[in-house]
Amino acid sequence: MLLKLVPQETKVNFLGMRKVAAVLSIILVIGSLALFFVNSLNYGIDFKGGITVEVGYENKAVPLAEVRELMGTLNLGDVSVKQFGSDRDLLIRIERQPGGDAEQSVAMTNVRDRLSNVFPELIYRQGNIIGPVVSEELKRDGVLSVTIAVLAVLIYIWFRFEWQFGVGAVVALLHDVLLTVGFFALTRLEFNLTIIAALLTIVGYSLNDTVVVYDRVRENIRKYRKMAMEDVLNLSLNQTLSRTVMTSVTTLLALFALFFLGGEVIRGFTAAMIWGVVIGTYSSIFVASPLLMFFKIRRESMVLDEEDDPTVDKSRPSQFENF
Amino acid sequence: MIALVCLYGAVTALPNFLSEEQRAALPGFMPEDTLNLGLDLQGGVHLLWGAQTEDVVNARLDNLADQIRDISREEARRRDVPREQRVTFTDIKVTEASVTARVRNPGLTEQARQKLIPLTQSQVGGGVAPVLGGGVQEVELERSDDVFTLTLTEQGIEIQKRDAISRSMEVMRKRVDPTGTKEITLQPQGSDRIVLEVPGASDPEEIKNLIGKTAKLSFHDVETNLSPDDIAKGRLRPRQKVLFTREGQPIVINERVIVSGDDLIDAKPAYDRGTPVVSFSFNLAGAKRFGTHTANNVGRPFAIVLDDEVISAPNINGPIPGGQGIIQGVGNIKEVNELSTLLKAGALPVKLTVLAERTVGPDLGKDNIDKGSLAAIIGFVGVIIYMVLSYGLFGLAANVALITNLILITGFLSLFQATLTLPGIAGVVLTIGMAVDANVLIFERIREEQRSGAKAFQAMERGYGQALSTIMDANITTFIAAAILYFLGSGPVQGFAVTLGIGILTSMFTAVVLTRYILSTWLKRKRPTTLPI
Numbered sequence: 001m002l003l004k005l006v007p008q009e010t011k012v013n014f015l016g017m018r019k020v021a022a023v024l025s026i027i028l029v030i031g032s033l034a035l036f037f038v039n040s041l042n043y044g045i046d047f048k049g050g051i052t053v054e055v056g057y058e059n060k061a062v063p064l065a066e067v068r069e070l071m072g073t074l075n076l077g078d079v080s081v082k083q084f085g086s087d088r089d090l091l092i093r094i095e096r097q098p099g100g101d102a103e104q105s106v107a108m109t110n111v112r113d114r115l116s117n118v119f120p121e122l123i124y125r126q127g128n129i130i131g132p133v134v135s136e137e138l139k140r141d142g143v144l145s146v147t148i149a150v151l152a153v154l155i156y157i158w159f160r161f162e163w164q165f166g167v168g169a170v171v172a173l174l175h176d177v178l179l180t181v182g183f184f185a186l187t188r189l190e191f192n193l194t195i196i197a198a199l200l201t202i203v204g205y206s207l208n209d210t211v212v213v214y215d216r217v218r219e220n221i222r223k224y225r226k227m228a229m230e231d232v233l234n235l236s237l238n239q240t241l242s243r244t245v246m247t248s249v250t251t252l253l254a255l256f257a258l259f260f261l262g263g264e265v266i267r268g269f270t271a272a273m274i275w276g277v278v279i280g281t282y283s284s285i286f287v288a289s290p291l292l293m294f295f296k297i298r299r300e301s302m303v304l305d306e307e308d309d310p311t312v313d314k315s316r317p318s319q320f321e322n323f
Numbered sequence: 324m325i326a327l328v329c330l331y332g333a334v335t336a337l338p339n340f341l342s343e344e345q346r347a348a349l350p351g352f353m354p355e356d357t358l359n360l361g362l363d364l365q366g367g368v369h370l371l372w373g374a375q376t377e378d379v380v381n382a383r384l385d386n387l388a389d390q391i392r393d394i395s396r397e398e399a400r401r402r403d404v405p406r407e408q409r410v411t412f413t414d415i416k417v418t419e420a421s422v423t424a425r426v427r428n429p430g431l432t433e434q435a436r437q438k439l440i441p442l443t444q445s446q447v448g449g450g451v452a453p454v455l456g457g458g459v460q461e462v463e464l465e466r467s468d469d470v471f472t473l474t475l476t477e478q479g480i481e482i483q484k485r486d487a488i489s490r491s492m493e494v495m496r497k498r499v500d501p502t503g504t505k506e507i508t509l510q511p512q513g514s515d516r517i518v519l520e521v522p523g524a525s526d527p528e529e530i531k532n533l534i535g536k537t538a539k540l541s542f543h544d545v546e547t548n549l550s551p552d553d554i555a556k557g558r559l560r561p562r563q564k565v566l567f568t569r570e571g572q573p574i575v576i577n578e579r580v581i582v583s584g585d586d587l588i589d590a591k592p593a594y595d596r597g598t599p600v601v602s603f604s605f606n607l608a609g610a611k612r613f614g615t616h617t618a619n620n621v622g623r624p625f626a627i628v629l630d631d632e633v634i635s636a637p638n639i640n641g642p643i644p645g646g647q648g649i650i651q652g653v654g655n656i657k658e659v660n661e662l663s664t665l666l667k668a669g670a671l672p673v674k675l676t677v678l679a680e681r682t683v684g685p686d687l688g689k690d691n692i693d694k695g696s697l698a699a700i701i702g703f704v705g706v707i708i709y710m711v712l713s714y715g716l717f718g719l720a721a722n723v724a725l726i727t728n729l730i731l732i733t734g735f736l737s738l739f740q741a742t743l744t745l746p747g748i749a750g751v752v753l754t755i756g757m758a759v760d761a762n763v764l765i766f767e768r769i770r771e772e773q774r775s776g777a778k779a780f781q782a783m784e785r786g787y788g789q790a791l792s793t794i795m796d797a798n799i800t801t802f803i804a805a806a807i808l809y810f811l812g813s814g815p816v817q818g819f820a821v822t823l824g825i826g827i828l829t830s831m832f833t834a835v836v837l838t839r840y841i842l843s844t845w846l847k848r849k850r851p852t853t854l855p856i
Contacts, residue, residue, distance in 0.1 A: 003712040101676050109528055125687040129680035134371065145811040152803045160796060194746055197808055197816045201753065204804035208797040212764065215793040243767040246713065250706050251756030257702035258752050263694035266749050
């Protein structure tokens with residue numbers, strides 16, 4: 001007997017829930033934006049500039065309070081000292097030093113010298129300096145890459161489907177990106193370069209989900225020409241439901257393994273991805289699909305398109321037929 | 324075909340699972356490249372340097388002005404033509420991007436032009452890299468009335484900068500890796516950046532010390548006839564300047580360079596009466612100049628100046644004709660070693676500053692590998708079990724595809740010498756999760772077809788056929804995201820983009836082509852009426 005998380009044939013009225021879902025999504029998006037503007041994000045040094053140092057002992061706890069006190073005497077502005085992963089590791093963050101790139105290096109040398117003077121056995125596990133020039137560039141590139149990704153996707157979907165699908169997919173994507181940003185504003189998890197990578201992967205994943213549903217919608221529009229749009233959408237969502245759940249579960253399996261076992265460095269990244277997979281799955285069902293109803297698709301054009309669509313399988317010779 | 328691709332993947336991935344001796348024993352046609360581990364997995368120092376390339380432009384302009392002065396001086400000394408017929412210049416000024424000079428005798432503008440034209444044809448970098456300057460006009464010559472203007476062209480400036488970057492990289496390599504045994508990476512980035520990666524290094528300070536200094540060495544005559552009062556009040560002769568020793572003592576030197584670091588052919592640490600010193604030797608021209616100077620100035624001191632600081636100012640006890648000598652007062656043996664390396668590598672053509680720095684300790688790198696691979700294995704096993712539970716025999720086929728996919732990814736990463744980083748491992752894990760998506764799509768479709776009454780082979784045929792367009796769309800969109808990450812990302816993020824991108828391509832092959840082959844072979848052999856899915 002095979003494991004089936006979703007029963008063979010489901011008849012969930014997803015579109016019936018579209019008003020509730022719309023209200024929920026709007027509240028979440030507004031909430032995320034509000035959090036972003038009020039709380040801002042806990043930017044990492046990638047975007048803010050500054051210094052991080054990770055130090056630790058081989059097999060005993062590092063005296064947090066004493067390190068904190070020592071750092072306080074160095075006159076480096078805003079310094080935070082926190083445990084990192086375990087009590088044997090400390091992460092020290094130092095705000096960007098006034099002045100240029102050279103001043104950052106000087107501060108780093110100062111920190112290392114003082115630490116090894118007072119705690120000679122301390123192991124220097126990693127250190128990062130991001131100067132003002134580079135952090136500005138990284139910030140610009142980050143915003144640029146997410147924007148380009150969303151635009152590229154819009155163009156691709158438009159080209160492969162109809163413009164309504166493109167807009168629907170992009171609205172769903174923006175929804176996911178904004179909610180993820182909101183998630184970071186709420187949890188105060190560090191927002192750094194790897195989170196941009198996570199955002200783009202979420203864009204890819206969420207889109208993957210949306211495209212699968214849209215593909216089925218297009219197929220069903222062609223198949224059931226008289227069916228009401230709402231029913232076509234519901235049918236398509238139900239038909240793809242078990243796949244949606246399967247894929248989300250396998251991806252989440254891999255992600256949770258990374259989250260718990262992959263170490264502190266990529267924890268923020270995997271947290272963002274887990275959130276993104278959940279949100280992406282939600283948005284392709286409750287945001288991307290209802291939007292198609294909202295935009296009113298011209299069905300005739302889609303039926304006509306089928307003739308020239310090279311990916312529609314019409315008469316391919318089969319390797320299963322030669323029985 | 325399918326078998327060929329899989330075999331190739333296996334062969335290219337193979338070296339990663341062998342020990343070094345086994346790799347060395349492989350026959351020549353087998354690939355030997357292993358995965359390139361990123362710094363976060365290997366440990367090491369990554370430094371992004373910004374070069375002040377404007378310095379090169381300014382230096383070039385100063386050099387042009389000097390050349391005009393030289394021409395003028397030479398003309399002034401001519402005895403074969405009357406004074407008013409000599410082409411001399413005055414008001415020689417360096418402005419932002421040009422040099423201006425006025426001809427003393429306004430009647431000689433044409434002769435003056437002839438004198439200046441050769442300057443516009445000089446090669447780049449003092450003749451070090453003539454290839455770069457070939458056929459390009461570097462300097463433009465203009466005249467209004469009796470004033471000539473020499474301007475560096477856009478192209479000229481560009482060439483100067485590029486040349487400075489490539490010369491800097493050469494010097495950096497010699498300084499950081501004088502023996503050529505470390506596998507350091509040096510890469511230009513944009514027009515004024517250099518990335519330096521030193522795997523296995525754990526002290527960024529050491530590297531920064533080696534590169535942060537321009538190491539401009541020069542020997543000067545010392546002015547001894549000035550009282551401390553004169554020095555304090557700045558009563559100096561032209562072309563003299565006050566420099567300080569490390570102890571802060573002022574010394575007045577004549578700016579004219581007797582010999583410079585460019586004339587050094589060797590420098591190494593040595594001991595002189597128990598204290599560490601740098602012992603050096605000059606090339607022929609340097610040795611000759613140094614010999615003449617020391618012969619003419621016995622009893623007087625000379626100053627050894629490094630980056631505008633007087634290292635020592637010894638007295639000349641007698642002529643030094645052999646072109647060899649020692650530099651005292653450098654400091655302890657570590658500093659002596661450092662200076663020897665710097666001098667041997669030569670001076671940097673531009674000043675370099677650290678824009679960003681990343682250091683990963685070696686044990687943290689190992690930690691990252693351990694954690695990353697553990698997570699990958701657990702995630703992988705979880706997905707494999709889940710697929711078998713959900714799709715039975717079909718799940719097994721998908722799992723074979725998944726394992727092949729992992730081998731292919733490893734193979735391609737080794738083949739292209741792409742760098743595997745910790746986010747890269749995350750990319751692999753994510754690909755595991757998403758690679759099965761294609762199979763899930765196909766299998767769900769087969770189930771559906773079977774439910775609506777299709778026979779075994781029909782259900783299979785339609786499942787693969789119908790799912791294909793969806794799989795294409797879904798993967799292309801993710802690939803777009805990976806491509807953008809690759810082109811706009813940096814360092815570790817690029818590593819993630821590479822594995823994700825390669826993973827998408829290989830998974831399309833294994834999940835669609837390979838499983839189809841496995842399942843159709845099984846179908847032909849067993850000929851079941853319904854599929855066990």
